[in-house]
Each structure stands twice: as structure tokens, then as C-alpha cells.
Amino acid sequence: MTDGKGFLGGRLMVVAFEGWNDAGEAATGAVRALKELLNVGEIMAVDPELYFDYQFNRPTVSTNEEGLRVIEWPSARLYAPESPGTEGVPLAEDAELRVSGTNAGNIYLLIGTEPSRSWKSFAAEVTDAALAADVAGVVFLGAMLADVPHTRPISIFVSSDNADVRGELQIERSSYEGPVGILSILSDAAEAAGIPTLSIWASVPHYVHNAPSPKAMLALIDKLEEVIDVSIPRGTLVTEAAEWEAGVDTLAGEDEEMAAYIVQLEQARDTVDSPEASGEAIAQEFEKYLRKRSDGRDGRADGRSGPEGPRQ
Known part of the structure; x- marks a missing residue:
């Protein structure tokens, strides 16, 4: 934020993790949708042996296009633009296929599974990779189970612990206190390294927690598009929602x-x-x-409150 360009003036890393921060798979679903639309390639992957308990996050096996059985290990991967800084194809020319806008070539993606251990080392490794890639800002996507109706627009809360970001984008600072997920740890590490951050959280109806929520995913993409100043094709997501x-x-x-x-x-x-x-x-x-509601329940099937998002 010291170069005068503001939060949107440089490379932005959009982050989502499976697990505690990802109700309805909304956050990871949004980043995976971006990965399909952006011209990006993997530049870093953490060693799963260091950060994951395989009895908690088990490897999966599948058959690839060549008919071979492949084991996929839990991990976190960083993707970078193939042509950093290149402006995206104008929306009118390629509306259904490509993210467009002046910021389209500045979007990096980090997606993975929330680690089971060594969070400080994990955050340090991710922060070092962001610094090496000259990332100038980080946008965290999260989704929490909440007492909200599925029939109304999905509630979205945007916040930042960085005073400059709050002033530039006219957003709030979260007042939440309590247990946190890996997003808060990464945010703290990034801010300590001089990389400003903000968070975008969606509230997912807790009574449909067992299924992915395309409506929450769509809400996150809508807000992300607004915040990072790009145009993101929705594809079939509107129909799915x-x-x-x-x-x-x-x-x-x-x-x-x-x-x-x-x-x-x-x-x-x-x-x-x-x-x-x-x-x-x-x-x-x-x-x-x-x-x-005199039965004493907190309204969530797993007994959790939303981690880093707003209290409902």
C-alpha cells in the first residue's frame, strides 16, 4: 500500500480452503470456477507430509484419462497467470469463456485443504511464495453456516484488518472473537509481511449444510468481481443456484x-x-x-459458529 497504487494496483491472490472455512463448498467452488476461467498454471505446492493428518484428510484415488489409477494427496497449490499483467479479453468478445478487465492478468489463486498441523510453518511457506510472486494483496474467501433463510439473497460480509484497505474500499473491520481457521492465520502472516488483506464471507443456511451451495458460491463471485474490478462469466451457475x-x-x-x-x-x-x-x-x-427458540440449540448441525465472519 506504500506505492500509491492502492489495494487494486498490483497482483492479487485469491484464497480458499476446504474444511472449517468452506460451508457449502462455496469458497473453494468460487476459486475453482476462477481457475477454469483464468489462464493460470501451478507454481507452488506444499509438501503434504508436513501439514496433513491422513486419517483426518484422507488421500483419494481416481482413474485418470489414460485409465490409470491415481492417488491425490491433500495439499495447497498456488496458481499464477501464464501472462502476468496482461489485460483480459474484452467481455463483449469472450463473455462466456474468460475473466476480463484490466486486473484479469494480475489474479493469482491459492486453493487447498485446511492443514491439520504446523499452521505457523504453513503460513510462513505460503507468505514466502506470495512475496516471491510479488503479490501486492490477498483476498480470502470463506463461507460459514448461519441462521439465514435460503429464500433470500445470501448475506455477504467484507472486512479487513488493514486500515488502508478499509479506507480505500469503504469496508468494515470484523469484531469477531473466538476460534479461527487457517484463513485468519494466513491473514495475520501476510499483514506482518506487509501484504494487505481483506476477507469476503458468505452465510450459508445451516439446515442445508450437507450439500454444496451454488447460490452462496454465486454470491461470493458477485462480490469478488466488485471488489477486485474484473468481469467474471457466471456460466451455468445462475441456473444451478x-x-x-x-x-x-x-x-x-x-x-x-x-x-x-x-x-x-x-x-x-x-x-x-x-x-x-x-x-x-x-x-x-x-x-x-x-x-x-427455547431449546438451547445454536442453530447449526455441527455445533459451530461461523469462524471469522460476522456473527448472525
């Missing part, structure tokens, strides 16, 4: 208790989004909503 919502509607239609619960979530969300809602009114509505 609509089909996902319709599928959850069908499930709710067969379960009266689930349907009633979704109505409560809708009412709470609509109150927050209403133009006349004041901070006090919103607080009172949520207090009323929480009192109704």
Missing part, C-alpha cells in the same frame, strides 16, 4: 417444522433489511426471535 433453491423449497414443503422455521428466519431477515429498521429495532427483533 435457482435449481438449488427450488430443491430446498421442495424439501421444506415436505417438512412442516422446517417450513415454519424458514418462515421465522425470513421474518427476521426482512426486519433487518427493511428501510425503517433502526439498530434498536433490529436488536429487539432478534432478541424476540432467540427467545422463541
Whole structure:
């Protein structure tokens, strides 16, 4: 941020990890979609022996195009533009195939599985790779399970611990305190090394936590496009998001208790989004909503709160 170019003035690394930070596979799904659309190649992969417990993150086996059985080990890989700094193809010429815009040739991608151990060493290795690639900013994508209805737009929260980034992009600083995932560790290491960071989090309805959420993935891509100033083709994602919502509607239609619960979530969300809602009114509505839920559950099937994102 000291070169006067601002957060968008240099190379940006977009990061997502499978695991605790990836409800509905929304964050990794968004980065994988970018990988398919960008002209990037792998420049670094961590040694899985150093960072993963294979009984927790097991290797997988599959058959490749040559008919050979291949074992895939959990890892994290960094991808770089084949032609760094090159402006993307104009959207009108290649709207369905390529990310476009002046920043398209400055996007690096880091995607992998959240490591099981040695997080400090892992963060140091990733930060060194980012510095070697002359990365000027990092965008972390995350998704958390939350008490939100699937029928409303996915809630997105953008934050940064870097005062310059907050001032430039007019975003907030997260007030969350509690357990964190690898994204927070990487953010802390990057900031310590002088690389500014920001985080984009999506809230995924907890009652559909077992399936990927294309609607949350789409919401992350929408916000990422806005933040990093590129145009990202959506492909079939809009249709998949609509089909996902319709599928959850069908499930709710067969379960009266689930349907009633979704109505409560809708009412709470609509109150927050209403133009006349004041901070006090919103607080009172949520207090009323929480009192109704007297069973003591936190609303999440796995008992977790959202890690680094906003509290719902």
C-alpha cells in the first residue's frame, strides 16, 4: 500500500480452503470456477507430509484419462497467470469463456485443504511464495453456516484488518472473537509481511449444510468481481443456484417444522433489511426471535459458529 497504487494496483491472490472455512463448498467452488476461467498454471505446492493428518484428510484415488489409477494427496497449490499483467479479453468478445478487465492478468489463486498441523510453518511457506510472486494483496474467501433463510439473497460480509484497505474500499473491520481457521492465520502472516488483506464471507443456511451451495458460491463471485474490478462469466451457475433453491423449497414443503422455521428466519431477515429498521429495532427483533427458540440449540448441525465472519 506504500506505492500509491492502492489495494487494486498490483497482483492479487485469491484464497480458499476446504474444511472449517468452506460451508457449502462455496469458497473453494468460487476459486475453482476462477481457475477454469483464468489462464493460470501451478507454481507452488506444499509438501503434504508436513501439514496433513491422513486419517483426518484422507488421500483419494481416481482413474485418470489414460485409465490409470491415481492417488491425490491433500495439499495447497498456488496458481499464477501464464501472462502476468496482461489485460483480459474484452467481455463483449469472450463473455462466456474468460475473466476480463484490466486486473484479469494480475489474479493469482491459492486453493487447498485446511492443514491439520504446523499452521505457523504453513503460513510462513505460503507468505514466502506470495512475496516471491510479488503479490501486492490477498483476498480470502470463506463461507460459514448461519441462521439465514435460503429464500433470500445470501448475506455477504467484507472486512479487513488493514486500515488502508478499509479506507480505500469503504469496508468494515470484523469484531469477531473466538476460534479461527487457517484463513485468519494466513491473514495475520501476510499483514506482518506487509501484504494487505481483506476477507469476503458468505452465510450459508445451516439446515442445508450437507450439500454444496451454488447460490452462496454465486454470491461470493458477485462480490469478488466488485471488489477486485474484473468481469467474471457466471456460466451455468445462475441456473444451478435457482435449481438449488427450488430443491430446498421442495424439501421444506415436505417438512412442516422446517417450513415454519424458514418462515421465522425470513421474518427476521426482512426486519433487518427493511428501510425503517433502526439498530434498536433490529436488536429487539432478534432478541424476540432467540427467545422463541427455547431449546438451547445454536442453530447449526455441527455445533459451530461461523469462524471469522460476522456473527448472525
